[in-house]
Amino acid sequence: MKKNSKDAIVNAAISLFNSNGFSGTSIRDIAELAKVNTATIAYYFDNKLGLLEYCFTSFFEQYISKIEEAYTLIDQGAKGCLKRVVANLLHYQCEHNHLASVVYREMSIDSQVVREIMSTYSLKEKYYFQKIFEKGFEWNEFRPHSIPYLIIQLKGLLMMPYMNTHYLREVLYIFPNEPFFEQKYLKEINFWIEKTLSAEIKAKKEALI
Template structure:
């Protein structure tokens, strides 16, 4: 069996899933691009569905690990912690742009794999976001807002460039695959945190809206 066949299969699958869609990609297409036998895919993943599940797990395991590591900075303040989360997640998504774009698009389709992701990784993500926002309210760093809506807005900022890469390139002339993108876009996210979320006016303790 080809050395590093599993890695080659995953790389080929990600590229094809992202460009042709999951349903538009065949096992034969993946095997051809990866330069392996179809039997190699069956050996490592059983079938295309198993390969899809691996891609989701591969993405979200790393995603949640980034969140957990960034959360360690919470003692420096909620604002600092949220900026660290933004920086680490944005960098991770840019480094894995094809996988990120495919996973986010596939998450909009109701399926068994997506439901499993929602019941595990998405709940973990919500837990860390909620803890950061609650700390921000408690420490008077953030203006009181509805936490579900804050999570929605913050996730939208992080996901938009990868959900709509064609729109970003062709209409806005923004290229998430370029090296300078992270640095430039982070400034905009930090501005949202500093100007929309944070407040210089003292807020009464306990003013938390959930």
């Protein structure tokens, strides 16, 4: 077997899943693009579902590690921690924009694989987001909000560009794979953090009354 055949299979699968969808892609399609035979795919991943599960796991293992890396500095402040988490996740998704698009699209379809991912990685993500928000409330950095609704908003901001890449490109002429997008969009999410969460804004408004 080729030394890099496994990587070639994964890259081909991501490309085809992204353009044709999981159900619209065959093992033969992946094999042809990766320049391997179907037996090689079976050797590494068993079948197409195993390949999708590998993509999910690979994506979320690194995704959670980006959150954990930022969370180690939570004692320096909840707002700063949240901004580091957002910067880490946005950069990771920009670097792996095709994989992010595949994962988010397929995660919207209920399946056994998706339920397994949600019972592990999604719960870990919720744990860290919840802890950051709770610390922010406790330390008076954030104004009180419903944590589930804050997570909905934050997840929406982080996921939307990769769930609707055709809309961004064809309607808004925005390209999530470009460095300029990452810089600009990070500023927008940080603006949401300041305006929605920051207790300093509330204190300033009250001082003016």
